[in-house]
Amino acid sequence: FGSVAGGGRYDDLVKRFTGQAVPATGVSIGVDRLLAALAAKGRLDSAAQGPVVVTVMDRNRMADYMAMVGELRAAGIRAEMYLGNPKNFGNQLKYADKRQSPIAIIEGEDEAARGVVQVKDLIEGAKIAAQATVEEWKSQPAQVEVARADLLATVREILGRHG
Missing domain, CATH: 3.40.50.800 (Anticodon-binding domain)
Structure with a gap:
């Protein structure tokens, strides 16, 4: 699956676009990968009823x-x-x-x-x-x-x- 979530420091990324060194951190979650991992483990109810x-x-x-x-x-x-x-x-x-x-x-x-x-x-x-x-x-x-x-x-x- 690769990584489902990742994060870290983004000081250089902010500097690349703004020219200023700004302390920054971030995190992201790959929703598609998370759903694929849950489905593979049988933890996802794909037949859930809608509202x-x-x-x-x-x-x-x-x-x-x-x-x-x-x-x-x-x-x-x-x-x-x-x-x-x-x-x-x-x-x-x-x-x-x-x-x-x-x-x-x-x-x-x-x-x-x-x-x-x-x-x-x-x-x-x-x-x-x-x-x-x-x-x-x-x-x-x-x-x-x-x-x-x-x-x-x-x-x-x-x-x-x-x-």
């Missing part, structure tokens, strides 16, 4: 979305809010997929008015999509609508199913 992603359907409701993220985090669940352009919902789900998110939370204007949220099980959805016919896919929805008050319990239940 639960709270999607953004209405920029005027950012405080509501952040409250959901805060509630999930307070319960010890990794969560983040989508910060890109909310106009293309498909991009939000692509982002969640790229982040290896197990769940996406969706609350648009209609859901907010009814006091509900959509909880999309992205892991189950991917399994169903890979194996099912259209009819089977429709009969096994990976997205459920729950009362806003039940968000945390539903997320915990889904995360529990996926280990």
Whole structure:
């Protein structure tokens, strides 16, 4: 692997660029090498789940979305809010997929008015999509609508199913 970290005195380096002798020390860590070393020793969990992603359907409701993220985090669940352009919902789900998110939370204007949220099980959805016919896919929805008050319990239940 070579060295994973290194450091030392850099007096001459500073002098080379500034012309002044300045006492200096430094250290660096080769993140790529560190990850390779951890993987080689079996100490790196490469299948770690990403965070639960709270999607953004209405920029005027950012405080509501952040409250959901805060509630999930307070319960010890990794969560983040989508910060890109909310106009293309498909991009939000692509982002969640790229982040290896197990769940996406969706609350648009209609859901907010009814006091509900959509909880999309992205892991189950991917399994169903890979194996099912259209009819089977429709009969096994990976997205459920729950009362806003039940968000945390539903997320915990889904995360529990996926280990």
